[in-house]
Amino acid sequence: MANETQRELAGDKAVRIVDAMRTSVARRGVAGSTFDHVAREAGVSRGLLHYYFGSKERLLVEVAKHDSRVRATAMAERLSEVGSVDDLVSWWTRSLRATVRHEPEFVLLLLELFSLSQRNPDIASETSGMTGRTAAAMGARLARLRDEGRIDFDGEPDTLATTLLGFTHGLALQLLSNSEASLTAVTETASAAIRSLVREPA
Secondary structure: OOHHHOOOOOOHHHHHHHHHHHHHHHHHHHHHOOHHHHHHHHOOOHHHHHHHHOOHHHHHHHHHHHHHHHHHHHHHHHHOOOOOHHHHHHHHHHHHHHHHHHOHHHHHHHHHHHHHHOOOHHHHHHHHHHHHHHHHHHHHHHHHHHHOOOOEEOOOHHHHHHHHHHHHHHHHHHHHHOOOOOHHHHHHHHHHHHHOOEEOOO
16 A cells, blocks of 8 residues: 555544444445545545545555554453453453444454455555454463463463454354344353363462
């Protein structure tokens, strides 16, 4: 992607644009989310979107990166409060429920980015970097919890982090696409699986 499309847009306009794109993707999908739709809903000019983002795909990447940063910050705060395996499982359970009930757009964004990544190497690189940074940030927090004697687990922290993120995103997609599935039942089953991966320190 051209460097000129990677400009920084800060402040209220950025928030409105990101929110408008997220909402549009959830409502219309990527194909139906045009710059006209986003500009109108964000209350900015279509030219401004082109100037800062260049393409709809670029805007989609920026929205996902913004959401990932926000979620990573919240995750770090919550994980710093974890003091036991029960706390970790409780945190993960709340995260899954919040994603399904209040943040389905984020799951749809990841799915759309994965699809676009199969055809666009630049988007594939950005998506890989984004998901990798998220897993690394969670892994660092999990490593600290193990070093501090709050929890214990086998293997690398980044591997456990990737697994927990995969549980969240994969199960959220299943629950959002299957109205017959029980959030409570799925959460309980997944929580049991997580308990098999982490344990209280000896």
